[in-house]
Amino acid sequence: MTESPVHTDLWPAPLATGAVDATVTVPGSKSVTNRALVLAALAAEPGWVRRPLRSRDTLLMAEALRSLGVGIEETVSSSSDAGSTASVAGAGEAWRVIPARLHGPATVDVGNAGTVMRFLPPVATLADGPIRFDGDPRSYERPLHGVIDALRALGARIDDNERGALPLTVHGGGALDGGTVEIDASSSSQFVSALLLSGPRFNQGVEVRHTGAVLPSMPHIRMTVDMLRMAGAQVDTPESGGEPNVWRVSPSALLGRDIVVEPDLSNAAPFLAAALVTGGRVTIPDWPEHTTQPGDALRDIFTAMGGSCELTEEGLTFTGTGRITGIDADLHEVGELTPVIAAVAALADSESVLHGIAHLRLHETDRLAALAKEINELGGDVTETADGLRIRPRPLHGGVFHTYEDHRLATAAAVIGLAVEGVQVENVATTAKTLPDFPELWTGMLGPVPGATTVPRA
Numbered sequence: 001m002t003e004s005p006v007h008t009d010l011w012p013a014p015l016a017t018g019a020v021d022a023t024v025t026v027p028g029s030k031s032v033t034n035r036a037l038v039l040a041a042l043a044a045e046p047g048w049v050r051r052p053l054r055s056r057d058t059l060l061m062a063e064a065l066r067s068l069g070v071g072i073e074e075t076v077s078s079s080s081d082a083g084s085t086a087s088v089a090g091a092g093e094a095w096r097v098i099p100a101r102l103h104g105p106a107t108v109d110v111g112n113a114g115t116v117m118r119f120l121p122p123v124a125t126l127a128d129g130p131i132r133f134d135g136d137p138r139s140y141e142r143p144l145h146g147v148i149d150a151l152r153a154l155g156a157r158i159d160d161n162e163r164g165a166l167p168l169t170v171h172g173g174g175a176l177d178g179g180t181v182e183i184d185a186s187s188s189s190q191f192v193s194a195l196l197l198s199g200p201r202f203n204q205g206v207e208v209r210h211t212g213a214v215l216p217s218m219p220h221i222r223m224t225v226d227m228l229r230m231a232g233a234q235v236d237t238p239e240s241g242g243e244p245n246v247w248r249v250s251p252s253a254l255l256g257r258d259i260v261v262e263p264d265l266s267n268a269a270p271f272l273a274a275a276l277v278t279g280g281r282v283t284i285p286d287w288p289e290h291t292t293q294p295g296d297a298l299r300d301i302f303t304a305m306g307g308s309c310e311l312t313e314e315g316l317t318f319t320g321t322g323r324i325t326g327i328d329a330d331l332h333e334v335g336e337l338t339p340v341i342a343a344v345a346a347l348a349d350s351e352s353v354l355h356g357i358a359h360l361r362l363h364e365t366d367r368l369a370a371l372a373k374e375i376n377e378l379g380g381d382v383t384e385t386a387d388g389l390r391i392r393p394r395p396l397h398g399g400v401f402h403t404y405e406d407h408r409l410a411t412a413a414a415v416i417g418l419a420v421e422g423v424q425v426e427n428v429a430t431t432a433k434t435l436p437d438f439p440e441l442w443t444g445m446l447g448p449v450p451g452a453t454t455v456p457r458a
Ligand SMILES: O=C(O)C1=C[C@@H](OP(=O)(O)O)[C@@H](O)[C@H](O)C1
Pocket: 030, 031, 032, 114, 115, 187, 188, 189, 190, 193, 216, 217, 220, 335, 336, 359
């Protein structure tokens, strides 16, 4: 767990006074928005990204691509479909992406966005000129060696440092040979996604061979493959009859597409958790019937913890009973759901063991250490295991929940605050990484607030 700057702003997490009963419209997926932007920027013709998430991570991605020469115009969408939920922050808007010759010199601020720091160095190899990458202090500690070493092996020139991490400069030569490369992506699936996304534009395409013992977040790799195929790329995968742990992208032009971004199902987690914790009911509109987002697993996970769900034309409705059961769950594929699941587990009536998530130590913060420390400071009994957390529910009390500049720590704290009086969330504004409207959506869910975009059910 890295030290984060001291934040004095404390948000009193609202205590639920009864069972929640609300419809919460969740903004677009971070992972889909940032992939859509990269693919649109690399296409041979203009495209649209509709209902994009507008948050720190996606605005950094858009700004970075603009600095390389890509046109990204913000418009109010003309599509009647996308315009139909105009009350939702960001909905009804669209980004028109106009690809251009990529060029340096440029400086990219990655913030602490894994998608920006990993997806863009491969794009920068296609630019003419030097592209410098820098970001938040935590970004220097997050693994990037898989991308850097692979790009070098594929013909790129990169100035980095002895840590093989940010800050660094990619000296783009206007094109990259590409070819076959071995990487160990056990610390982040984003290494694989990064190389595949730019792969169609490499002279020989790319063949990525993962050599590590484990590979987290497979749904995110499937998302990359699906979106590449939607953009016209030819991708061979282990699932399509290829070798295990090998992905191949053929060189080709990419099509400009018109993409409507799905709601961010991982950001739906705290709201669904509210139904579970309060014995209430929450509906998330536009929940996709089929999706590669890891958040779809919440349907099974929260059902196993004591609720039930139904997918209808209105969206996904999750209903809790007020009783929460602990779980033993392998979250390797869906690691980003861990903080909220841990929060729910701390309020359950039996022990939970969450495993397969050692790589979370290298996320926005060391999430395993941070969750254990902060829940324990409220009276909990959480221990770190080699690859996860053991959570024994205890009666909790109020106090300050530190968030370490991690959006998902803040939303997890809000979930605990529903059931525990006096939880104060440090720096709730850190939710702006992926969900800038979180405090308003949260209080809107709990009761009528003038001007809120979330409405309790009539
Ligand atoms: O590709 C993506 O969009 C993501 C992949 C995952 O990263 P890791 O594989 O590093 O966990 C996930 O945790 C992150 O929030 C988003």
